[in-house]
Structure formats: structure tokens, C-alpha cells
Amino acid sequence: MKVARQKRLLFRKASRTQCPITFQLAKAHQRSLKAAIHVEHQRYTTRLAEKATENPKVFWYYVNSLRSSRYRPSFNIHGKLVDRPAEVSDLFAEQFSSIYVQAPADDSELFEKFSPQALSSAISKIKPSPIPGPDGMAPTFFRLLAPQVLVSLCTLFQSLLDHGTVPASWIRGLVTPVHKGKSKPSNDPKNYRPISIMSVMCRTFERVLNSQLLHFLERRKFFPASQLGIRHDRSSDTALATVNQIVSHNLDNRAETDLIQLDLSIAFDTINIFLLLDKAKESGIRGCLLRWLANILIGRSQSVSRLNVVNASAAEGHVIQSLTKAS
Numbered sequence: 001m002k003v004a005r006q007k008r009l010l011f012r013k014a015s016r017t018q019c020p021i022t023f024q025l026a027k028a029h030q031r032s033l034k035a036a037i038h039v040e041h042q043r044y045t046t047r048l049a050e051k052a053t054e055n056p057k058v059f060w061y062y063v064n065s066l067r068s069s070r071y072r073p074s075f076n077i078h079g080k081l082v083d084r085p086a087e088v089s090d091l092f093a094e095q096f097s098s099i100y101v102q103a104p105a106d107d108s109e110l111f112e113k114f115s116p117q118a119l120s121s122a123i124s125k126i127k128p129s130p131i132p133g134p135d136g137m138a139p140t141f142f143r144l145l146a147p148q149v150l151v152s153l154c155t156l157f158q159s160l161l162d163h164g165t166v167p168a169s170w171i172r173g174l175v176t177p178v179h180k181g182k183s184k185p186s187n188d189p190k191n192y193r194p195i196s197i198m199s200v201m202c203r204t205f206e207r208v209l210n211s212q213l214l215h216f217l218e219r220r221k222f223f224p225a226s227q228l229g230i231r232h233d234r235s236s237d238t239a240l241a242t243v244n245q246i247v248s249h250n251l252d253n254r255a256e257t258d259l260i261q262l263d264l265s266i267a268f269d270t271i272n273i274f275l276l277l278d279k280a281k282e283s284g285i286r287g288c289l290l291r292w293l294a295n296i297l298i299g300r301s302q303s304v305s306r307l308n309v310v311n312a313s314a315a316e317g318h319v320i321q322s323l324t325k326a327s
Helices: 002-017 020-052 056-067 085-098 116-124 139-162 200-219 236-252 265-269 273-282 287-297 321-326
Strands: 075-077 080-082 172-179 192-197 301-303
Touching (some): 002 020, 075 085, 080 085, 116 139, 116 200, 139 287, 273 287
Parallel strands (some): 172 301
């Protein structure tokens, strides 16, 4: 601050007196100020990088601050420009509600009891965040608290599963509209996907459930051998490596290669819950687990900025959503 003040005073004096020496001195102070700012910024980014190793969100906060736009987005709806926050939130709520397909509504012992080991593993995967979900519980706080009440959490989660019960706060989501990209117009709500901030307790519960469901479906040979993604040792990286190997082999042997790519991003937004539950039943999922899945998927609500209820299908944000995509 002192160097900046001296620089301003010197430039004013140089402008007033038209003295070349004073002007050169002012420019020297300006160079010193820029150098000091550069050094201080380097120190700041170094400290930021150190903090990011423990909390990656610090890094993304910094990146988003550099990318953030200060203009208010507007949307063109039937030739009318909409830019007021309240109208925009209502617009997104209406859009997200309209894309879901409605259909008429319809005991297995596949799930092991909740164990402290499985729950501890799920808790360790919680990403630190001070932002609370619909239940008011922040992930950072829950991650610190949960190990102290692990046995009680196991009992609570097991009781919820045994009775097929889902707490009201678990079926509410706070929606952030995220643009689907791919050069699609940003002023059309149809080009946004609803990403939900869900209850961290629900996500922990689902993480344990998701792991066991995948194991059960693998045992039942539910997935085709060629399906890659969400499966253990068969991730999307495996798919890319496989395609790369096939294409490289064909190029080396001068063989013709045809590659067909399908964009199913919109299809994931329109998953029919009732058909999904029927498929779960056909795969051998029964009893309390099927009831729990039905309760977590049916009757959920989401809010966009303000509390606008949206009838939702398998909204993004749930851990269990990966299975809906595989189905």
C-alpha cells in the first residue's frame, strides 16, 4: 500500500512539474509495485496448492473465481427475454419437471448387515465441504462426527433399510443448473442438467448400498460381458483403452474401422422410475430393499434457488444413480 501511494504521488508530481527525473522515478516505483504484487501472488498460489492437497475444493473455488462472469444470464423463452432471478429459478424448476416421464405405479436376503468397516470406508470417501445439504448437515462436519457414533449409525441405517424407510430430508435436493456444453446455446434451459446437492447421510448410506448392489448384480451376471463403466476393474478408462487398442491394431493392419458414438445424455434425464423398479425386481431385488429403492426414487423433490418442487426421476447427485445408468 505504501509503495502504491508513493507511485501515485510521484506520477502526480511528474505530471504537474513535467520533470523527466520524477517521471523516471515514478516508473521505477511502478515496476517495483508490479514485482511485489507478482511475488505475493506466487506466494498465495503456493499456499493455495498446499491447502488443495487436503481440500481440493479450495483449488476449484480459486479456478471458478477466475472464470466467473459478472453479467446476469438471460434466457430466451418463446421470444421473451427472461433475466430476473425469481423468474429464472421458476423457469428451471418448470424445465426440470417437464422432462421426466410418468408411468403407472406396481424377499431377498441379498444385503449384508451394515458393518462399521463398510460404513468407515464409505465415510472416508466423503469430500470435505462446508456447504450443508437439505438436512442442514455439512459433509465436513459429518465426516468428523461419524467415526464417534459409528455403531449408532450402523443401527440407524440398518433400521431404515429393514423398514424400507427414507427420511424426508433424504428425498429433497438443492439443484444447481449445469450447462451440458458441446456448443449448445446457454440461453435455453433445455441445455442444462439438474445437479442435486443431497443429504450427506443419504449419500453415505447409498455408497454402502451401491457397493453391495453391484456385487449382487455381478454374481447374478446381470451385466453383459462387454459393458464397461461403474463396474469394478471395468471403468470408462478401460473402455477408452479398449477402443484405442482396437483402432491401433486395425490401423497397423490396414483394416477398416467403423466407430459409432451415441449421445445418451438426455436419455439419463428421462429414466422412467417405475420401469427401473420393475427391472430391479426382475434382477432378484425384493422385499425391504426394493421398498427402500422405491421410496428414495418416488416422491422426491428438488428446489432451484427458491423452493420450487420438481417431480424428479433419478436426478444426478445420488450415489445410487450410477446403477440407473447401467440399467
